[in-house]
Amino acid sequence: MKKINALGIKHPNSKILVENILKQNVEDELIINLKKSEDQGLEELAVKYGYDFSAETKGNELVVRMTKKDIEIEKLDVTGETCPGPVIIVGDKLASMQLGQRVEIVSNLKETLDDLIISAPEMNGSVVDEGETNGKYYVVIEKVESEAVSQVTKRDKVLVVQSNGIGNAERAYATFIFSKAALSMGKKVTVFLLMDGVSIARKGNAAKVKHPAFDRLDKLMEPIIEQGAEIFVCELSAEFRGIKQSDLVEGTKLAGAATYITLLSDPSFAVVNF
Amino acid sequence: MEYTEKVKEFKELLQTKGSPVAVKLVKSSDEIPEGYSKISAKKRHCEYVQDARLEGLEGYASAEEHLCKGGAGVMGITSIPEPVATGKMYHKLGNYQTLEASKETVDSIPKSNENYYATLYSPLETAKFEPDVVVLIVNPKQALKISQALLNEKGGRLSSDYSGIQSVCADAVVAVKQRGVSNMTLGCNGSRKYDEIGEDEVIIGIPANQFNDMVDAVASFKEKWGEL
Numbered sequence: 316m317k318k319i320n321a322l323g324i325k326h327p328n329s330k331i332l333v334e335n336i337l338k339q340n341v342e343d344e345l346i347i348n349l350k351k352s353e354d355q356g357l358e359e360l361a362v363k364y365g366y367d368f369s370a371e372t373k374g375n376e377l378v379v380r381m382t383k384k385d386i387e388i389e390k391l392d393v394t395g396e397t398c399p400g401p402v403i404i405v406g407d408k409l410a411s412m413q414l415g416q417r418v419e420i421v422s423n424l425k426e427t428l429d430d431l432i433i434s435a436p437e438m439n440g441s442v443v444d445e446g447e448t449n450g451k452y453y454v455v456i457e458k459v460e461s462e463a464v465s466q467v468t469k470r471d472k473v474l475v476v477q478s479n480g481i482g483n484a485e486r487a488y489a490t491f492i493f494s495k496a497a498l499s500m501g502k503k504v505t506v507f508l509l510m511d512g513v514s515i516a517r518k519g520n521a522a523k524v525k526h527p528a529f530d531r532l533d534k535l536m537e538p539i540i541e542q543g544a545e546i547f548v549c550e551l552s553a554e555f556r557g558i559k560q561s562d563l564v565e566g567t568k569l570a571g572a573a574t575y576i577t578l579l580s581d582p583s584f585a586v587v588n589f
Numbered sequence: 590m591e592y593t594e595k596v597k598e599f600k601e602l603l604q605t606k607g608s609p610v611a612v613k614l615v616k617s618s619d620e621i622p623e624g625y626s627k628i629s630a631k632k633r634h635c636e637y638v639q640d641a642r643l644e645g646l647e648g649y650a651s652a653e654e655h656l657c658k659g660g661a662g663v664m665g666i667t668s669i670p671e672p673v674a675t676g677k678m679y680h681k682l683g684n685y686q687t688l689e690a691s692k693e694t695v696d697s698i699p700k701s702n703e704n705y706y707a708t709l710y711s712p713l714e715t716a717k718f719e720p721d722v723v724v725l726i727v728n729p730k731q732a733l734k735i736s737q738a739l740l741n742e743k744g745g746r747l748s749s750d751y752s753g754i755q756s757v758c759a760d761a762v763v764a765v766k767q768r769g770v771s772n773m774t775l776g777c778n779g780s781r782k783y784d785e786i787g788e789d790e791v792i793i794g795i796p797a798n799q800f801n802d803m804v805d806a807v808a809s810f811k812e813k814w815g816e817l
Contacts, residue, residue, distance in 0.1 A: 317768070317769065318702065318767075319699075319768050320700065320767075322696055323694065323696075323697025323750060326746070328750060331747070331748035332750070332768070334745060335748065335768075335769050335770040336769060336770055338743050338745065339770065342769075360775040413702075417806070580684065
């Protein structure tokens with residue numbers, strides 16, 4: 316998919332430019348931003364080169380989309396996936412897509428898609444179509460640029476505070492499943508382990524936690540670290556329990572109260588406690 | 590792709606001054622090929638292009654090195670400074686009668702949709718990387734032959750767009766990388782002043798994968814027409 320900004324280019328140069336791009340014959344889809352009325356001749360070019368043509372007005376601009384006739388939108392069937400599986404799958408997919416690309420999500424549960432529709436803007440997605448066909452629900456999401464929202468009000472980071480540790484398996488699991496979902500939605504994730512929560516970071520401890528329905532806890536924690544989540548371990552809580560930096564799993568680090576307070580004071584963080 | 594022989598042929602055919610310049614936008618330091626180091630001199634993108642063209646400069650420049658933040662901004666190396674993005678700067682400089690006209694222009698400038706770590710430069714003949722774009726600084730007669738050559742296989746017309754600002758960066762690199770087609774530009778006040786692009790020279794950006802075919806077409810013209 317190629318997306319070009321041709322806002323300053325007037326007809327007939329807009330047509331000449333688009334034809335030269337189509338002649339390269341390398342793209343499945345071409346999206347062109349133009350000023351209104353500068354799209355003369357583009358529909359006939361689409362026909363000439365075997366593309367479907369659509370044009371959408373956005374304010375003073377026109378978004379022209381040319382899609383090769385034999386190209387289908389990729390479909391993801393999330394039927395059977397339980398929360399937060401669908402949002403992780405769709406978030407990862409959107410992260411790998413280019414602006415303007417679309418993906419169709421299918422499920423037998425409308426609630427699953429409703430959840431995706433609500434969270435789509437947070438994943439830089441825009442819902443362009445939704446409905447029901449052959450007994451299944453579908454939603455088509457287009458990758459869009461993140462909205463220009465003030466950094467002061469935009470909460471694009473998540474702070475997961477965990478204070479229960481391996482003694483409460485459900486909360487321990489929730490810490491990393493929730494973090495995974497947030498990462499998939501494009502959020503920056505920071506986990507702060509304090510009080511009993513520090514036990515999760517002690518070498519070997521997470522590997523002892525296994526629920527029959529889920530992977531071992533360490534198998535959930537490792538990819539979160541690999542994907543860039545920062546994991547801080549409260550220095551005081553660690554000292555209280557005789558835990559040193561050398562006792563901690565790779566990717567976690569001791570941090571003091573100042574770090575914790577700084578994180579809590581940062582309005583760009585949404586805070587969740589487990 | 591191998592360019593050494595084609596560059597030699599290109600220079601001989603058109604008697605160009607200096608080299609075609611290979612330019613690549615890289616997303617991280619991992620993409621910098623071995624042997625390329627950070628350019629020590631802080632300069633503008635257009636100056637680096639001229640240095641590669643005329644002095645054989647090879648290396649890369651990150652946000653730190655780029656002095657023209659507008660140019661670096663459109664290429665995704667830094668964010669575009671607010672006075673540039675809003676049009677205030679060019680309005681204040683007198684390029685446009687109104688702020689609206691200035692904003693209309695800066696909104697239309699091709700800008701990178703992605704963020705990049707650095708710009709990588711080399712004369713094309715010695716490039717150890719596959720460039721995104723080859724920048725040619727040539728005289729109008731050479732530009733004519735290049736234009737004819739670009740149309741040699743598939744015909745049609747060429748369209749070039751520029752606004753007289755942010756030229757070697759936006760017009761000759763970003764627009765070409767995004768569209769996959771060539772673009773010619775007349776430079777901007779900055780590039781004419783700081784990197785001394787001659788009064789008799791224009792700038793053409795072409796997708797790297799079209800360079801060899803373009804040279805072949807120029808060679809065929811020479812064969813058929815004798816003198817170029």
